[in-house]
Amino acid sequence: MPRKKQTKRGRPKKQTKRTKPKKTRGRPKKSKRGRPSKPKKPKIKKISVQSPKGTHDILPENQKYWIKMRKTINNVAEEYGFKRIDTPIFEDVNLYIKGTGQSTDIIQKEIYTFKTKGGDAYALRPEFTPGIVRSYIEHGMKKRPQPVKLYTLGPVFRHDKPQAGRYRQFYQFNFESIGDQSSLSDVQIIQAFIHILKRLKIKNFTLYINSIGCPICAPEYKKALVQYYRKHRNDICVDCKKRLKENPLRLLDCKKTKCKNIIPEAPQVVDFLCDECKEHFKETLELLDELEISYILDPLMVRGLDYYTKTVFEIWEGDQKSEIGALVGGGRYDNLVEMFGGKPTPAVGAAAGFERIISIIKKQDIKVREKKKPEIFMVQLGEMGKRRSLKLFEEFRKKGIRVGEAFSKDSMKSQLKAADKRKAKIALIIGQKEAIEENVILRDMTSGNQEVIPMNKIMKEVKKRLK
Numbered sequence: 457m458p459r460k461k462q463t464k465r466g467r468p469k470k471q472t473k474r475t476k477p478k479k480t481r482g483r484p485k486k487s488k489r490g491r492p493s494k495p496k497k498p499k500i501k502k503i504s505v506q507s508p509k510g511t512h513d514i515l516p517e518n519q520k521y522w523i524k525m526r527k528t529i530n531n532v533a534e535e536y537g538f539k540r541i542d543t544p545i546f547e548d549v550n551l552y553i554k555g556t557g558q559s560t561d562i563i564q565k566e567i568y569t570f571k572t573k574g575g576d577a578y579a580l581r582p583e584f585t586p587g588i589v590r591s592y593i594e595h596g597m598k599k600r601p602q603p604v605k606l607y608t609l610g611p612v613f614r615h616d617k618p619q620a621g622r623y624r625q626f627y628q629f630n631f632e633s634i635g636d637q638s639s640l641s642d643v644q645i646i647q648a649f650i651h652i653l654k655r656l657k658i659k660n661f662t663l664y665i666n667s668i669g670c671p672i673c674a675p676e677y678k679k680a681l682v683q684y685y686r687k688h689r690n691d692i693c694v695d696c697k698k699r700l701k702e703n704p705l706r707l708l709d710c711k712k713t714k715c716k717n718i719i720p721e722a723p724q725v726v727d728f729l730c731d732e733c734k735e736h737f738k739e740t741l742e743l744l745d746e747l748e749i750s751y752i753l754d755p756l757m758v759r760g761l762d763y764y765t766k767t768v769f770e771i772w773e774g775d776q777k778s779e780i781g782a783l784v785g786g787g788r789y790d791n792l793v794e795m796f797g798g799k800p801t802p803a804v805g806a807a808a809g810f811e812r813i814i815s816i817i818k819k820q821d822i823k824v825r826e827k828k829k830p831e832i833f834m835v836q837l838g839e840m841g842k843r844r845s846l847k848l849f850e851e852f853r854k855k856g857i858r859v860g861e862a863f864s865k866d867s868m869k870s871q872l873k874a875a876d877k878r879k880a881k882i883a884l885i886i887g888q889k890e891a892i893e894e895n896v897i898l899r900d901m902t903s904g905n906q907e908v909i910p911m912n913k914i915m916k917e918v919k920k921r922l923k
């Protein structure tokens with residue numbers, strides 16, 4: 457038992473009460489056994505975090521698909537003469553309300569809007585087309601040789617019900633040809649998208665096409681459609697009852713079973729096309745025939761966006777429309793530039809979602825390899841070896857040679873294992889001895905043969921062997 461401290465007179469010393477712990481200066485306080493006591497770990501308040509519903513991370517192992525997609529899109533765009541444009545991720549909300557259309561699902565249910573502190577109302581882009589048209593007008597692109605052919609890619613946002621092929625943040629690529637009314641432009645857009653799918657080695661996809669007319673003939677068709685649906689008023693869903701009043705064309709898009717049963721007997725827009733729209737559609741189909749691009753006429757396809765006129769089309773995987781949705785969707789929008797205050801300018805374009813296409817690449821088991829340059833791998837032993845390796849790593853990196861390393865590992869075995877996993881052709885081993893003697897051990901990872909090479913000759917030797 458520890459004895460109490462005694463005063464000179466032999467009585468135990470009175471303990472004075474301390475309110476504050478005594479500050480320890482200099483060396484840390486020692487415990488009774490003489491070892492420094494461990495500082496107490498502050499408690500970290502934990503919160504659980506997850507990606508927002510309907511969004512996803514693109515992990516390193518999946519990047520190869522995204523790289524392949526971007527590369528293919530860039531190459532095809534260049535071959536067809538489309539120039540890259542990038543527009544802001546958010547725009548004035550009215551651009552979409554007016555452009556995409558007040559009564560569309562995108563505006564009614566899916567658009568993400570926000571107000572700034574200054575009171576401006578913006579929206580995260582739910583699609584690219586209105587932004588590109590805004591840019592065309594704002595930058596006076598009408599003065600450039602027409603058509604102005606633009607393409608873009610990036611994230612778009614729609615508050616959709618998350619399910620297979622449907623995300624709230626997804627990636628789209630768009631091709632838009634603004635300033636040409638000829639059906640050649642419609643076909644070139646279709647051709648570009650087909651080429652992208654083919655180059656990605658996607659097998660078995662189907663092009664569906666229709667014409668939805670123009671402001672001259674479309675109203676007649678809408679009247680006939682409303683008449684037909686009025687007879688079926690009691691058989692349609694609540695949403696369709698609303699569509700019947702606000703946007704009858706959208707009745708043909710309804711996915712509810714009871715409404716789907718009514719669609720096949722509905723009047724078809726092709727029977728109402730004016731002469732100009734009929735001629736445009738005929739020319740488009742003839743050009744497709746000439747180019748041997750097969751298609752299915754889909755007289756009840758109208759697409760869910762308000763700006764379309766004349767041609768509309770979609771490309772789906774397989775022979776039938778499946779749950780995941782269209783891979784590509786597009787069409788002509790001859791009135792959008794004028795609606796945004798520009799001169800009357802015909803236009804046509806299309807877009808496709810990265811996620812849907814990548815899911816097909818995976819489903820069809822299409823091999824996408826990461827194209828890697830041959831790699832060398834630094835293996836180091838001991839402090840001096842590590843320092844020398846670090847320096848050599850930089851020298852190779854500067855010369856454009858890909859170098860792998862496992863500097864956090866100390867054992868030769870685990871470093872060589874890492875080199876093997878990275879499929880390195882050559883491992884460069886530097887230990888204490890090699891560092892002092894200014895040498896490097898070059899190990900051929902395929903044969904396992906090792907040679908000692910002077911440090912000042914190693915660059916030349918590696919380059920020779922990587923050729």
Ligand code: HAM
Nearest residue numbers: 583585622623626782783784785786805806807808809
């Ligand atoms: P869209 O049909 O709304 O057209 O979308 C085009 C493509 O984007 C779809 O075919 C699909 O691949 C992808 N996509 C749409 N929604 C989602 C989602 N929630 N999750 C994943 N992917 C999705 C447009 O956006 C028009 N701006 C196309 C256009 C351009 N028309 C003329 N020019």
